Amino acid sequence: MSTEVITSLEEVEEGSSLWTDALARLKKNKAALGGLGFVIFVAIIALITPWIAPFPYEVQNLDLGAVPPNASNWLGTDVFGRDLLTRIMWGGRVSLMVGVIATAVSLVIGVLWGSIAGYFGGRLDSIMMRIVDTLYPFPFMVLVILLSVIFGRHIYLMYLAIGAVEWLTMARVIRGQVLTVRKQEFIEACFSQGLSTWRIISRHVIPNVLGPVIVYTTLTIPSVMILEAFLSFLGLGVQPPMCSWGSLIGDGAKYMEEYSWLLIFPGIVFSSTLFSLNFLGDGLRDALDPKASKD
Amino acid sequence: MALISVKDLKTYFHTRNGVVRAVDGISFDVEAGKTLGIVGESGSGKSVSQYSLLGLIPMPPGKIESGTAMFDGQDLLKLSGEKLRKIRGKRISMIFQDPMTCLNPYMKIGDQLIEPLLTHFDISHEDAMKKAAQALKNVGIHETEKRLNSYPHQFSGGMRQRVMIAMALITEPELLIADEPTTALDVTVQAQVLDLIKKLQQEINTAVIFITHDLGVIAGVADEVAVMYGGKIVERGSTDDIFYNSQHPYTKALMASIPATHAHGERLYTIEGLPPNLTKAIPGCSFAPRCGECEDYCKTTKPELEVMESPSHESACLKYQKEHRA
Numbered sequence: 001m002s003t004e005v006i007t008s009l010e011e012v013e014e015g016s017s018l019w020t021d022a023l024a025r026l027k028k029n030k031a032a033l034g035g036l037g038f039v040i041f042v043a044i045i046a047l048i049t050p051w052i053a054p055f056p057y058e059v060q061n062l063d064l065g066a067v068p069p070n071a072s073n074w075l076g077t078d079v080f081g082r083d084l085l086t087r088i089m090w091g092g093r094v095s096l097m098v099g100v101i102a103t104a105v106s107l108v109i110g111v112l113w114g115s116i117a118g119y120f121g122g123r124l125d126s127i128m129m130r131i132v133d134t135l136y137p138f139p140f141m142v143l144v145i146l147l148s149v150i151f152g153r154h155i156y157l158m159y160l161a162i163g164a165v166e167w168l169t170m171a172r173v174i175r176g177q178v179l180t181v182r183k184q185e186f187i188e189a190c191f192s193q194g195l196s197t198w199r200i201i202s203r204h205v206i207p208n209v210l211g212p213v214i215v216y217t218t219l220t221i222p223s224v225m226i227l228e229a230f231l232s233f234l235g236l237g238v239q240p241p242m243c244s245w246g247s248l249i250g251d252g253a254k255y256m257e258e259y260s261w262l263l264i265f266p267g268i269v270f271s272s273t274l275f276s277l278n279f280l281g282d283g284l285r286d287a288l289d290p291k292a293s294k295d
Numbered sequence: 296m297a298l299i300s301v302k303d304l305k306t307y308f309h310t311r312n313g314v315v316r317a318v319d320g321i322s323f324d325v326e327a328g329k330t331l332g333i334v335g336e337s338g339s340g341k342s343v344s345q346y347s348l349l350g351l352i353p354m355p356p357g358k359i360e361s362g363t364a365m366f367d368g369q370d371l372l373k374l375s376g377e378k379l380r381k382i383r384g385k386r387i388s389m390i391f392q393d394p395m396t397c398l399n400p401y402m403k404i405g406d407q408l409i410e411p412l413l414t415h416f417d418i419s420h421e422d423a424m425k426k427a428a429q430a431l432k433n434v435g436i437h438e439t440e441k442r443l444n445s446y447p448h449q450f451s452g453g454m455r456q457r458v459m460i461a462m463a464l465i466t467e468p469e470l471l472i473a474d475e476p477t478t479a480l481d482v483t484v485q486a487q488v489l490d491l492i493k494k495l496q497q498e499i500n501t502a503v504i505f506i507t508h509d510l511g512v513i514a515g516v517a518d519e520v521a522v523m524y525g526g527k528i529v530e531r532g533s534t535d536d537i538f539y540n541s542q543h544p545y546t547k548a549l550m551a552s553i554p555a556t557h558a559h560g561e562r563l564y565t566i567e568g569l570p571p572n573l574t575k576a577i578p579g580c581s582f583a584p585r586c587g588e589c590e591d592y593c594k595t596t597k598p599e600l601e602v603m604e605s606p607s608h609e610s611a612c613l614k615y616q617k618e619h620r621a
Contacts, residue, residue, distance in 0.1 A: 184396060185391060185393060185396040185397045186396060186397050186398055186399045186400075188351065188391070188397075189389075189391055189397045189398075189459075190399075190410070191351065191383075192349060192351055192383055192384060192388075192389040192391075193383065193384030193388070193389075193410060193411045193414065193462070194380045194381060194382070194383035194384030194385055194411065194414055194415060195384070195410060195411075195414050196380065196414070199410075199414065203402070203410075204399050204402070207399075207401045207402065208399070208400070208401050211401075
């Protein structure tokens, strides 16, 4: 019998790396691309706010008070006469920074913790995951209050507190991923080919885990931002006159009957950023799956 | 001089439900360039016996209790992890049963093919890719440029198994362990894959240990056959010995249950009962409870392999041994 029977099945597309393929797929996803564009836009604005903000964020003008959107204050002013657009821009800096830094903290701890537990398994895994289980129900608010009592109110404490809470979930997600990947036969096949442990982890386990990790990261950022908003809303977060989107929404909620724009504009900006991040995360999940066909 | 010589290999699993004697004292030799077929039911220890050689048994719960496996003057069972790793995938390769799950879905075929080369040889990426292209041609996959840049999901099952074969043979190993390489494939593709393994085996003079539960496959590829039951080899001999002059009731029962040997409309023969529970020590022959020719002494005396008519042919059936001696 001939061994030359292989047919060309479907047209195999020109080869490219996983990442360029993923990018190509992402480019076709309009919602994700829109999300990415918006997130980049917000991030750039946040970066250059100190130079482009139309007004100082902290100087009050009590004579002016709250005025609705007009030619000089595009989004109106708050009850202290401060320009809302300026405050939203500054607030974005805080919110995004908390989102990014706290997520990065949780990502680093979570990835290390989760992948060590998942890859080596056995007793080590049990001990590490029981620690996570023990910390999981620890009341988050108590931790934050404790930290602020001991170290005083400081924005960096918030990064730490949120990161310290979020890494638990991250570790669980990653451990679960590593565990399933590790059990798959191609890892055994790699092992049978004499690949070193490091090579198996770096070339075979991590790329298989990376997709879910990236997706989970983009979805963690918004949840961290919500946590920050929650803390600021309660007055435990940023301290006036500095603001974040959360504290702006909190202030706006107080006056929503008289000065609705104080709630509406920060709300729109905050929720559209969250939406964008979620769309982006969703799109990345699809894009990073090589099985997601392009037909 | 045999390429690999395994003596009295015992691999036990220490589980909560007791000790599973998955492989209970088996010995076999394979000559360079020859094919040994290992046949047996699921759970007879055929895969575990081979995985033990390459240190692929999860330990714990697995433990290699005794035995030697001499390969080029070294005992594989006593080598350190690092030394064994250098043999694995270079001098002894393996093909697994299910080609659908044995390839990394996130890595291009080309990159996966060259992993063993990059691991074991000092070779540039470019040269390795050239070898990979040649390896794909050898297994009958064309348009190699394109194929090297595809992902596994773009291949059919048969093609993936070809890729696995190409990957296993790319380092030109001295021994290839094929663990049911055709079980997951349909019959026509099976035949192609078998032919391919035979062809490539001759080209690079590789010895093959072929694990299967399909006697038809064994007849086509093996020079020698070992029949395993309950963690032991119950009969061993040349393919002709086993197929035309079987000296063990279990082998005979296996033959009798091949569908092709039945007349049209006839009920297929099955062996009554289930394989033995390997956690329990069995005083006599482990096949005795299912054996149609079982005698009283079979239940109390442990059979050992004994040479039958031709010197290469051994059987572990007390009754047949007795008849042979008489």
